[in-house]
Amino acid sequence: MKLDYTNMLSTALDGRGIREADIDGLAARFGEVHEDVERRRASGEYGFFGLPYERDTIAEIRKFAEGVGQSFDTIVVLGIGGSALGTLALQQALKPPHWNELTDEQRDYFPRLYVLDNIDPTTIGPFLDRIDLSRTLFNVVSKSGATAETMAQYLIVRERLQQQFDTDGLRGHLLFTTDPQKGVLREIATAENIASLPVPPNVGGRFSVLSAVGLLPAALIGIDVDRLLAGAAAMDERCRNGDLRNNPAGMFAALQFLAHTRAGANIHVMMPYSDRLYLTADWFRQLWAESLGKRKSRDGRDVFTGPTPVKALGATDQHSQVQLYIEGPFDKTIAFLTPAAVGLDVPIPAIHSELPSVSYLGGHTLGELIDAERIATADALARSGRMNMTIELPRIDEHAIGQLMMMLEIATVYAGGFYDVDPLDQPGVELAKQLTYGLMGRAGYAAPEITTASRRILE
Amino acid sequence: MKLDYTNMLSTALDGRGIREADIDGLAARFGEVHEDVERRRASGEYGFFGLPYERDTIAEIRKFAEGVGQSFDTIVVLGIGGSALGTLALQQALKPPHWNELTDEQRDYFPRLYVLDNIDPTTIGPFLDRIDLSRTLFNVVSKSGATAETMAQYLIVRERLQQQFDTDGLRGHLLFTTDPQKGVLREIATAENIASLPVPPNVGGRFSVLSAVGLLPAALIGIDVDRLLAGAAAMDERCRNGDLRNNPAGMFAALQFLAHTRAGANIHVMMPYSDRLYLTADWFRQLWAESLGKRKSRDGRDVFTGPTPVKALGATDQHSQVQLYIEGPFDKTIAFLTPAAVGLDVPIPAIHSELPSVSYLGGHTLGELIDAERIATADALARSGRMNMTIELPRIDEHAIGQLMMMLEIATVYAGGFYDVDPLDQPGVELAKQLTYGLMGRAGYAAPEITTASRRILE
Numbered sequence: 001m002k003l004d005y006t007n008m009l010s011t012a013l014d015g016r017g018i019r020e021a022d023i024d025g026l027a028a029r030f031g032e033v034h035e036d037v038e039r040r041r042a043s044g045e046y047g048f049f050g051l052p053y054e055r056d057t058i059a060e061i062r063k064f065a066e067g068v069g070q071s072f073d074t075i076v077v078l079g080i081g082g083s084a085l086g087t088l089a090l091q092q093a094l095k096p097p098h099w100n101e102l103t104d105e106q107r108d109y110f111p112r113l114y115v116l117d118n119i120d121p122t123t124i125g126p127f128l129d130r131i132d133l134s135r136t137l138f139n140v141v142s143k144s145g146a147t148a149e150t151m152a153q154y155l156i157v158r159e160r161l162q163q164q165f166d167t168d169g170l171r172g173h174l175l176f177t178t179d180p181q182k183g184v185l186r187e188i189a190t191a192e193n194i195a196s197l198p199v200p201p202n203v204g205g206r207f208s209v210l211s212a213v214g215l216l217p218a219a220l221i222g223i224d225v226d227r228l229l230a231g232a233a234a235m236d237e238r239c240r241n242g243d244l245r246n247n248p249a250g251m252f253a254a255l256q257f258l259a260h261t262r263a264g265a266n267i268h269v270m271m272p273y274s275d276r277l278y279l280t281a282d283w284f285r286q287l288w289a290e291s292l293g294k295r296k297s298r299d300g301r302d303v304f305t306g307p308t309p310v311k312a313l314g315a316t317d318q319h320s321q322v323q324l325y326i327e328g329p330f331d332k333t334i335a336f337l338t339p340a341a342v343g344l345d346v347p348i349p350a351i352h353s354e355l356p357s358v359s360y361l362g363g364h365t366l367g368e369l370i371d372a373e374r375i376a377t378a379d380a381l382a383r384s385g386r387m388n389m390t391i392e393l394p395r396i397d398e399h400a401i402g403q404l405m406m407m408l409e410i411a412t413v414y415a416g417g418f419y420d421v422d423p424l425d426q427p428g429v430e431l432a433k434q435l436t437y438g439l440m441g442r443a444g445y446a447a448p449e450i451t452t453a454s455r456r457i458l459e
Numbered sequence: 460m461k462l463d464y465t466n467m468l469s470t471a472l473d474g475r476g477i478r479e480a481d482i483d484g485l486a487a488r489f490g491e492v493h494e495d496v497e498r499r500r501a502s503g504e505y506g507f508f509g510l511p512y513e514r515d516t517i518a519e520i521r522k523f524a525e526g527v528g529q530s531f532d533t534i535v536v537l538g539i540g541g542s543a544l545g546t547l548a549l550q551q552a553l554k555p556p557h558w559n560e561l562t563d564e565q566r567d568y569f570p571r572l573y574v575l576d577n578i579d580p581t582t583i584g585p586f587l588d589r590i591d592l593s594r595t596l597f598n599v600v601s602k603s604g605a606t607a608e609t610m611a612q613y614l615i616v617r618e619r620l621q622q623q624f625d626t627d628g629l630r631g632h633l634l635f636t637t638d639p640q641k642g643v644l645r646e647i648a649t650a651e652n653i654a655s656l657p658v659p660p661n662v663g664g665r666f667s668v669l670s671a672v673g674l675l676p677a678a679l680i681g682i683d684v685d686r687l688l689a690g691a692a693a694m695d696e697r698c699r700n701g702d703l704r705n706n707p708a709g710m711f712a713a714l715q716f717l718a719h720t721r722a723g724a725n726i727h728v729m730m731p732y733s734d735r736l737y738l739t740a741d742w743f744r745q746l747w748a749e750s751l752g753k754r755k756s757r758d759g760r761d762v763f764t765g766p767t768p769v770k771a772l773g774a775t776d777q778h779s780q781v782q783l784y785i786e787g788p789f790d791k792t793i794a795f796l797t798p799a800a801v802g803l804d805v806p807i808p809a810i811h812s813e814l815p816s817v818s819y820l821g822g823h824t825l826g827e828l829i830d831a832e833r834i835a836t837a838d839a840l841a842r843s844g845r846m847n848m849t850i851e852l853p854r855i856d857e858h859a860i861g862q863l864m865m866m867l868e869i870a871t872v873y874a875g876g877f878y879d880v881d882p883l884d885q886p887g888v889e890l891a892k893q894l895t896y897g898l899m900g901r902a903g904y905a906a907p908e909i910t911t912a913s914r915r916i917l918e
Contacts, residue, residue: 003917081778097582101560106589118775119832120734121805121825122855123556130565146816149774152807152828155820159808184816205778251917266790267726267767275579286779293783306787308726310769315608316577318888319540319664320745324752327887328765331725346580348611349618357605357643360901361614366580369611369899373578376894379907383890396581428786429777431842435835440828442819448838458462458710 001235001403002340002392003248007382008255008333016330016385018258023244026254026418030244033417037410038240045424047202048409051210052233052402058225060197061212064175065219068195069111072137073104075220077115078153079141079213081286082205083177084117086214086405089283091115093276093401094223110222111137119149128157133164137220139175141213143199145183148436167192177212204424206286207409210402224398231402239410249410252335252391256411257418259333259387260307268307269325272337273314273374276396281311281337284408291412291423298420305419315373322377326384334381334388337404338374341395342367460694460862461799461851462707466841467714467792475789475844477717482703485713485877489703492876497699499872504883506661507868510669511692511861517684519656520671523634524678527654531596532563534679536574537612538600538672540745541664542636543576545673545864548742550574552735552860553682569681570596578608587616592623596679598634600672602658604642607895626651636671663883665745666868669861683857690861698869708869711794711850715870716877718792718846719766727766728784731796732773732833735855740770740796743867750871750882757879764878774832781836785843793840793847796863797833800854801826 010017041049077087091099091113100112116124138157142150161170171194178185180198189196197212208214210232215225241247244254259265268288270281293306312321314336325334348369350362361369374390381388393400416423438447469476500508536546550558550572559571575583597616601609620629630653637644639657648655656671667673669691674684700706703713718724727747729740752765771780773795784793807828809821820828833849840847852859875882897906 004914005917006914009915080775084775085779096585098559098586100557102589118734118772119825119829121801121829122803123734124825125803125805126555127557130561147778148820148828148832149778151817152820152825155807155810155817156805156825158810162810184811184814187814188811246917248917266788275577275582289780289783289787293787295786304786304788306783308769308783308787308791310767313577316539316543318891319606319608320544321748322891323885323887324748324765324767326890327754327763328748328752328767329725329763332767342580344581344584346584346615348614351614351617351621352643352647355643355646356902358610358614360896360899361607361611364899366578366583366611366615369607369895370578370580372895372898373607373891375909376891376898376907379894379909380891384887426782428782428784428843431785432777432781432832432835432839435838436828436831437819439831439835440819440823443815448835450834450838455463455465456468458464458705458707 001248001394001400001407003251004390004392005251005255007378007388008259012382013385013387017263017387018255022258022262023254026258027244029418030250030254030414031242033414034242034247034250036417037413044202046413047200048207048210049236051203052229052236052406057198057212058215058229061215061219061225064195065216069137069220072111072135074112074114074131074136075139075217076131076136077113077139077141077217078150078157079115080117080147080149082208083141083143083147083150083213084115085279085283085286086209087217088115088117089279090209090214090218090223090401091221092279093396094218094398095221097275099221108222111220113217113221116153119152124153124156128160133160133173136173137175138173139177139217140185141177142185143179143205143208145178145185145187148433151184175216177216206290209283209405227398228402231399232406235403235406235410239407249407250414252407253411253414253418255389256307256333257415263330263387265331265333265387266307267310267332269310269312269332269334270337271312271314271317271334273370274337274339274396275313277337278311278313280401280404285309285311287408287412290426292415292419292421293428294419294421295428296421298422303421305421314377315370318373318377325386326381330385332386334386336374336378336388336390337393338371338390339393339396343395460707460853460859460866462710463849463851464710464714466837466847467718471841472844472846476722476846477714481717481721482713485717486703488877489709489713489873490701492873493701493706493709495876496872503661505872506659507666507669508695509659510662511688511695511865516657516671517674517688520674520678520684523654523675528596528679531570531594533571533573533590533595534598534676535590535595536572536598536600536676537609537616538574539576539606539608541667542600542602542606542609542672543574544738544742544745545668546676547574547576548738549668549673549677549682549860550680551738552855553677553857554680556734558680567681570679572676572680575612578611583612583615587619592619592632595632596634597632598636598676599644600636601644602638602664602667604637604644604646607892610643634675636675665749668742668864686857687861690858691865694862694865694869698866708866709873711866712870712873712877714848715766715792716874722789722846724790724792724846725766726769726791728769728771728791728793729796730771730773730776730793732829733796733798733855734772736796737770737772739860739863744768744770746867746871749885751874751878751880752887753878753880754887755880757881762880764880773836774829777832777836784845785840789844791845793845795833795837795847795849796852797830797849798852798855802854
């Protein structure tokens with residue numbers, strides 16, 4: 001994996017952007033941040049570092065996937081946020097497009113995979129009506145076992161299973177991924193002897209893709225989880241280096257932090273030039289937003305900080321967002337993701353060679369065109385004084401995706417250090433949860449008082 | 460359609476946000492903007508206003524959809540940006556989820572619809588390999604007829620068609636939507652007698668959803684385009700009002716503009732609480748970014764302006780972005796979209812009633828839960844001093860979507876007036892296009908000079 005940050009630097013941006021001296025200035029601070037992260041890792045606080053090395057869980061996952069898991073042709077994950085985004089990213093990156101539309105043969109007899117990451121009844125009703133429950137495994141994923149959306153889905157699914165199967169049969173269609181000790185899902189799993197996998201207590205939802213949360217669905221659809229974890233481990237190894245200039249996660253975090261705090265970029269766009277990596281950018285969006293978007297600093301001061309991550313897709317968003325990125329305010333960075341080798345390419349035939357506005361395309365490939373567009377866009381942004389960098393993966397496979405995800409997770413805890421916030425908590429979502437409980441009539445919670453009279457409504 | 464802007468106002472936000480006096484102060488300016496827009500409309504500059512009333516084109520579209528169009532079971536749109544986003548939004552809003560996975564019967568025998576809005580060979584290759592060309596219509600959509608991505612796709616598709624059909628047969632699988640007079644696609648259509656539909660010359664890509672660009676694919680999959688246009692016409696009528704407080708598009712534009720310029724919100728999030736409206740937010744993202752993200756004001760001064768639109772999805776993104784929205788910087792507005800009536804709802808059964816952390820859900824419906832979460836999130840944002848507003852559609856149907864899309868298009872040209880930029884141009888994308896031509900070896904264009912030696916790369 002390479003990180004090309006030429007276009008983040010003032011030397012490429014006609015004076016705008018970051019100075020080399022800014023990076024050097026942050027290097028000492030990075031040394032402290034790195035040490036702090038290593039210390040928190042050693043103390044067990046940053047559990048995600050250990051995920052590539054959890055031999056027992058990995059064996060358990062493989063055993064299930066290669067055993068009981070073989071008997072389903074549809075896997076449905078009930079999960080939201082950190083229980084959904086990583087799985088969706090892995091599926092899109094590492095399996096062919098339109099996976100669920102392919103025939104059994106085209107899927108090499110691996111199952112279809114759906115992730116129900118919302119509670120819109122107009123999606124869930126028709127979906128449950130059309131799938132064949134007898135061939136479906138529901139993987140209920142909630143670390144706490146109390147996530148309202150996931151538990152609502154689970155109750156609905158459970159009723160349908162109960163209507164069709166006896167207790168033994170029902171059990172065979174459920175797999176819980178949850179805390180090893182605590183919570184309602186664990187309680188039910190124990191009481192009813194339902195299969196389950198653990199989410200380590202020291203691994204938060206948004207850092208859980210390389211736990212059973214992401215690995216089990218991945219293994220079920222034929223993703224090589226060992227290679228994925230080997231890639232993550234290789235990146236972990238690279239990032240044990242406390243020298244900023246040689247630590248890719250450190251450099252990514254430092255560049256984004258400097259761009260925000262020194263150059264006014266409160267918006268961090270991640271823009272893969274690859275359909276396969278769009279949902280990886282969406283997964284990153286949670287990681288970056290929820291970890292860094294904080295009211296309080298570590299020592300309790302009000303800081304109201306955090307960059308806003310945005311996902312975009314090249315070349316598509318050249319026809320939607322790039323006008324703004326090139327001409328609008330100097331308030332963003334763009335991080336491009338690209339594979340060095342596209343894999344399967346498609347030649348563009350030389351038809352209509354008499355028409356100059358299309359004939360230049362013939363004889364090239366789609367891979368060459370998308371690459372040319374990425375290079376041209378990065379260069380045009382730089383010429384317009386806009387900070388951008390490019391993360392190049394060798395190719396899109398398990399090893400590279402493992403590296404990339406680990407790099408971004410490590411970058412997130414480093415960035416927590418730079419911003420001086422706790423990257424693991426999310427106190428801001430508590431209030432809305434409690435208000436929801438109130439509106440749903442849960443005992444002990446109050447609904448918001450919304451007096452219609454005082455509202456300003458244009459009808 | 461209702462616009463509830465209570466939570467944009469300082470009265471709801473403990474002093475943060477917009478003052479009623481700011482809105483009143485902008486009302487006079489809106490009068491001028493409104494007049495200017497009406498004048499440009501009358502002069503033919505803002506062609507999108509006329510789309511709901513284009514009887515001839517609509518008749519032509521219906522004729523094709525109800526005639527020749529019936530013989531295909533797969534429609535593939537080749538298009539990007541404005542040629543793709545509106546169609547995707549209409550399909551998601553107005554047809555059942557997972558449309559392309561449904562059986563013929565479940566689709567009421569309407570065709571599948573794919574929009575190839577990118578040039579990733581790892582998507583396009585496998586896709587073209589698996590569809591049955593003999594039952595497929597390719598709708599090539601490019602106003603200019605020169606869009607590199609779309610023309611590359613077209614050449615690839617055309618070669619495949621040529622391999623399978625003679626000239627007559629080939630023609631039957633193509634339909635061009637393009638400028639009525641100019642451009643390569645028009646030239647080919649005329650020379651080869653290929654079916655075509657017009658994009659009015661005074662309608663730009665991002666304002667074209669209610670032209671043949673969006674209407675033809677919509678009609679082919681059974682969307683009631685007359686109701687869609689009736690909704691748009693009803694909104695157009697409402698927005699002829701020059702009184703800001705009674706013009707919904709005016710209020711939407713004014714609130715966003717004031718939030719940006721008076722209250723520092725350079726990020727405008729659109730967050731539907733409905734899976735059906737997520738791609739409508741994506742469609743809006745182009746409209747808002749490309750129209751308002753401008754270097755130059757109307758009179759040629761450097762302004763480097765434009766808010767950054769972001770799409771988010773409720774309830775899903777409560778578990779990804781809401782922590783940042785509630786606790787991070789005061790740099791955003793959130794516009795919620797919601798249907799007043801969810802349509803098909805799903806009850807949550809009262810199972811596990813002995814467990815308090817799930818039992819409160821039983822007896823409610825998913826529609827109630829998603830609504831409670833939206834209300835709770837809006838209230839929690841307001842209590843944290845964060846600007847938000849709610850657009851409520853009566854339901855999600857053709858008439859409401861027509862209203863919403865027209866409202867957002869009109870709001871965009873009003874916002875162009877407030878920001879004092881031309882909402883119709885996109886000069887910033889020209890440079891990257893030319894550099895791409897250079898890299899692809901098109902005669903007369905230079906490739907960017909990228910000297911590897913001077914690059915800063917961490918490998």
